[in-house]
Amino acid sequence: MKVFMIYVRDEDFYRLLPTELGDSRFSPERVQVMAFPPLGIETLAPIVRQHGHTVRMFDTCHPQMKAEHIAEAVIAERPDVIALSFLSTTSYPATRSMAYQLKQAAPATPIILGGVFATINARQILADCPSADFICKGEGEELLPDFLNNLETPGKVEGLVWRSGAEIVENPPRPIIKDLDQFPYPDRKSLPIDYIESMPLDVPAVLSLERFCTVQTSRGCPNQCIYCDIPTLADRKWRSRSPEHVLGEMQQLSDEGYRSIYLTDDQFLLNSKRISEICHGIIDRTLKFTWGCEGRVDSVAADQFPIMAKSNCTFLAFGIESGTQTVLDRLKKNQTLAQVERTVEAAKQHGIATTHGFFLIGSPGENEKDILESFRFAARLKLDTFGFNRLCVYRGTPLWKEYVERGIIDDVRDWNKWFKCSDIDPTILPSQVLNRARQRGYVLLFAKRLFLRPFQTISLLRRFGRHMKRADILKLLWSPFRKRTFTHKPELPAQMIDQGITIPLRSTL
Numbered sequence: 001m002k003v004f005m006i007y008v009r010d011e012d013f014y015r016l017l018p019t020e021l022g023d024s025r026f027s028p029e030r031v032q033v034m035a036f037p038p039l040g041i042e043t044l045a046p047i048v049r050q051h052g053h054t055v056r057m058f059d060t061c062h063p064q065m066k067a068e069h070i071a072e073a074v075i076a077e078r079p080d081v082i083a084l085s086f087l088s089t090t091s092y093p094a095t096r097s098m099a100y101q102l103k104q105a106a107p108a109t110p111i112i113l114g115g116v117f118a119t120i121n122a123r124q125i126l127a128d129c130p131s132a133d134f135i136c137k138g139e140g141e142e143l144l145p146d147f148l149n150n151l152e153t154p155g156k157v158e159g160l161v162w163r164s165g166a167e168i169v170e171n172p173p174r175p176i177i178k179d180l181d182q183f184p185y186p187d188r189k190s191l192p193i194d195y196i197e198s199m200p201l202d203v204p205a206v207l208s209l210e211r212f213c214t215v216q217t218s219r220g221c222p223n224q225c226i227y228c229d230i231p232t233l234a235d236r237k238w239r240s241r242s243p244e245h246v247l248g249e250m251q252q253l254s255d256e257g258y259r260s261i262y263l264t265d266d267q268f269l270l271n272s273k274r275i276s277e278i279c280h281g282i283i284d285r286t287l288k289f290t291w292g293c294e295g296r297v298d299s300v301a302a303d304q305f306p307i308m309a310k311s312n313c314t315f316l317a318f319g320i321e322s323g324t325q326t327v328l329d330r331l332k333k334n335q336t337l338a339q340v341e342r343t344v345e346a347a348k349q350h351g352i353a354t355t356h357g358f359f360l361i362g363s364p365g366e367n368e369k370d371i372l373e374s375f376r377f378a379a380r381l382k383l384d385t386f387g388f389n390r391l392c393v394y395r396g397t398p399l400w401k402e403y404v405e406r407g408i409i410d411d412v413r414d415w416n417k418w419f420k421c422s423d424i425d426p427t428i429l430p431s432q433v434l435n436r437a438r439q440r441g442y443v444l445l446f447a448k449r450l451f452l453r454p455f456q457t458i459s460l461l462r463r464f465g466r467h468m469k470r471a472d473i474l475k476l477l478w479s480p481f482r483k484r485t486f487t488h489k490p491e492l493p494a495q496m497i498d499q500g501i502t503i504p505l506r507s508t509l
């Protein structure tokens with residue numbers, strides 16, 4: 001059976017590498033894109049092949065892999081199944097359009113959708129998108145081969161949601177996969193694309209031109225932050241691959257010339273013993289890449305920073321979110337400001353070259369003083385880079401459920417939308433106030449960084465300057481003070497549309 005596997009991207013979340021940054025290490029037959037690789041379809045492709053099927057992969061970041069090009073390939077090659085993978089609500093419109101064009105090209109070919117957003121909204125998508133025939137809920141490593149073996153009897157496939165005439169059928173759920181070591185390593189060769197380590201939304205901000213890829217060593221998160229949907233997908237269960245299996249993949253990547261790796265784990269810093277074994281394995285095998293990951297400041301594995309640095313971990317990102325304990329508690333972060341300070345200090349003290357802090361503004365109960373305190377807090381921390389984004393709400397998160405219960409969001413009519421909380425919640429500071437406070441905060445933060453840590457700041461700018469033009473560095477520094485425009489903008493809830501209002505009524509304040 002021939003399967004087309006397509007990763008559909010949001011157009012705002014990647015960039016082609018500027019031609020002036022071209023490097024002799026890149027093959028002229030391959031496209032260079034500033035983006036994370038599509039690890040989902042890269043992971044599923046070799047598994048499907050193990051079951052005797054052939055696979056062709058597409059990634060819509062490639063200029064010749066847009067909907068019209070894939071439709072031509074569908075007509076020419078006549079696959080037996082088309083699988084579309086997408087991440088979130090912002091890429092759903094493009095996925096819906098893609099499904100329609102491919103169904104027009106091959107009306108009899110079944111189309112199955114998968115990914116986080118598809119899992120959370122399976123019934124709604126099938127009702128809204130007539131071109132989609134099936135939805136894969138949850139992990140696809142076992143479901144997709146099972147589906148291919150039961151195309152004529154979809155009722156047998158656990159975790160499948162499908163259309164039977166006018167009826168939408170939801171099969172019993174499939175248990176989460178416990179043994180993650182049983183699967184082959186992802187296919188990183190079939191797509192004619194070199195993925196560039198970068199910040200694609202922030203310029204072009206190229207971090208390196210080394211051969212780059214992502215690796216997932218564990219899944220899930222046991223925490224319950226109100227803005228995150230990850231814990232709900234696996235009932236707050238965390239599962240991991242064994243150090244031996246991870247090191248086997250890392251050995252392969254090192255041998256193939258990858259020199260920069262980012263771990264996409266939702267929570268890598270959770271098991272000290274496992275981290276120690278992976279890091280010692282990297283050292284003992286003399287693997288040649290640098291690597292980075294994300295983690296919480298309250299992780300028990302913070303004691304592993306010395307061995308992580310010794311094994312060439314050069315980047316560590318923390319979800320800090322706020323510089324006030326009241327806001328952290330409202331977000332249910334279950335961490336303290338003292339933990340943040342200790343953990344960031346320890347990471348730098350033990351040799352992690354770059355530490356990054358994720359911050360949120362516009363949280364429920366947060367005022368302007370709190371926002372500025374977050375910037376002051378960031379200035380005190382030994383962070384190298386940081387980002388301050390407005391809090392958003394997505395279906396599947398505890399915050400979405402709260403807004404439904406408060407009557408702000410209609411779960412039936414708003415399921416396919418996402419919202420900036422300040423645009424819809426009357427108890428949150430208005431967006432224009434938030435933006436002004438953020439600009440003031442950045443001025444404060446930049447000034448403190450420049451005068452209190454000039455050498456660290458200059459070193460960081462030099463690092464960016466290796467692969468960026470001076471004009472692009474200036475654009476990066478100016479980005480917090482300019483208004484960004486996105487292809488898929490946040491919408492308004494159905495209730496506000498019914499009332500004919502574009503800002504929430506704040507008379508209750």
